[in-house]
Amino acid sequence: MVNAFSPQELTEALQIRRKTSAIPFAGGTNLMVIYKKWTGTVPCFPGPVLFLNRIRGFSEIRRQGADMVIAAGCTLSEILKNPLVPEILRLAVKSIAAPAIRNIATLAGNICHASPAGDALPALYVMDATVKLQSVSGERILPLSAFITGPGQTVLKNDELLTEIILPESQFDKIMFRKIGMRKANAVAKVSIAALASSEKSHLNDVRIAFGSLGPTVIRSEEIEKKVAGEKAAALTPADIVRLYAPLLKPIDDQRSTAAYRKHVALNLLHKFLELI
Ligand SMILES: Cc1cc2nc3c(=O)[nH]c(=O)nc-3n(C[C@H](O)[C@H](O)[C@H](O)COP(=O)(O)OP(=O)(O)OC[C@H]3O[C@@H](n4cnc5c(N)ncnc54)[C@H](O)[C@@H]3O)c2cc1C
Structure with missing residues (x-):
């Protein structure tokens, strides 16, 4: 019985997904942990596996007009080596594992x-x-915030593959990514924050802030970002802005940290970023 596929063409991979719903296997660094039974034993997958690492052109990074396109097979190391990659993504990727x-x-x-x-x-x-999500029947492009619907949950269909990550061009003067974990490498985040801002004279004209590990999915509020940007918002102090975000952050207690610690640290990091501006 065939229980693994290793296609060299995307079209073939999509046909296999359509016929078998085989589990897409990229680096396997999550999958090998999820399907291992006991330490030291071979992982046991519930169905066939579709290896993606031999698909031609699946690890390309390219410009497409003003956008940057990262093909789904790109490893994190390839992303770090590529000079086109925006600094905020580079900082985040560098914080992953080792x-x-x-x-x-x-x-x-x-x-x-x-x-x-x-x-x-x-x-x-x-x-x-x-x-970009592709299947034999076509493709759809979704904002990441619509793709991820909850912890471990996405809207990926059984016959689809994620084939591209598309980043619109953006210019920001202030960039911050911070991750707090048990140690510097190979640690799951207790808290993370990514923030971008660009300012004009005394006010912010664009600000974007997102938190990780502070709720079931990433927390970003475009409503607060609009309140904080623009000339009228110039009177808001960092403490005022921190107060706007505080009710949105709803972390949990778990083996890595307490909810109270996570929230306190996240708001301190936000304050620190706002002071930089
Ligand atoms: C020791 C260790 C340390 C780690 N540290 C961190 C860390 O610091 N931060 C962090 O965020 N993560 C960490 N991880 C988790 C993991 O390494 C990352 O999430 C990594 O980016 C997963 O990529 P992968 O290619 O290995 O995914 P895989 O394990 O191959 O796949 C993960 C999931 O995505 C699906 N999938 C993969 N590619 C596609 C595709 N193209 N289309 C559709 N579905 C697809 C798979 O079916 C699976 O459900 C760590 C893991 C280990 C083992």
Whole structure:
């Protein structure tokens, strides 16, 4: 019985997905953990596996007009090496795991795993990233915030693959990504924040802020961002803005941290960013 496929063409991969709903396997750094039974034993997958790492052209990073397109097979290390990659994404990707994992793990895997603690996600949210989903029947492009619907949940259909991550061009003078974990490498985030701002004279004209590990999915409020940007908002102090965000952050207690610690640290990091502006 065939229980793994390793196509070299995307069209073939999509046909396999259509026929078998095989589990897409990119770097496998999440999947091998999810399907391992006991430490030291071989993982046991519930169905056939579709390896994506031999698909031609699946690890390309290119410009498409004003957008940057990252093909789904790009590893995190390839992203870090590419000079086109925006700084906020570079900082976030650099905080993931350690080099050995980054050499095989992909950005698409980080997205499709949809962990509330996925480190690339807050940076992708503030960049207004979209994802391209393809199947034999066609394609659709969705904002990342519509693709991820909850912890470990996305709207990916059984016959689809995520094929591209699309980043619109953006220019910001202030950039911050911070992740707080148990240690510097190979640690799941207790809290993370990605923030971008550009200012004009004494006021902000664009500000985007997203938090990771502070709720079931990344938290970003375009409503607050609109209140905070523009000339009229110049009177708002960093403390005022922190107060606007505080009710949105609803972290949980777990083995890594307490909800109270997570919220306190997240708001301190936000305050620090606002003071930079
Ligand atoms: C030791 C260790 C440390 C880690 N540290 C971190 C960390 O600091 N921060 C962090 O965020 N994560 C961390 N991770 C988790 C993991 O490495 C990342 O989430 C990584 O980006 C996953 O990518 P992958 O290619 O290995 O995904 P995979 O394991 O191959 O796949 C993950 C999920 O995405 C799906 N998938 C993958 N590609 C596609 C596609 N193209 N289309 C549709 N579905 C797809 C898979 O079916 C699966 O459901 C760590 C993991 C390990 C083992």
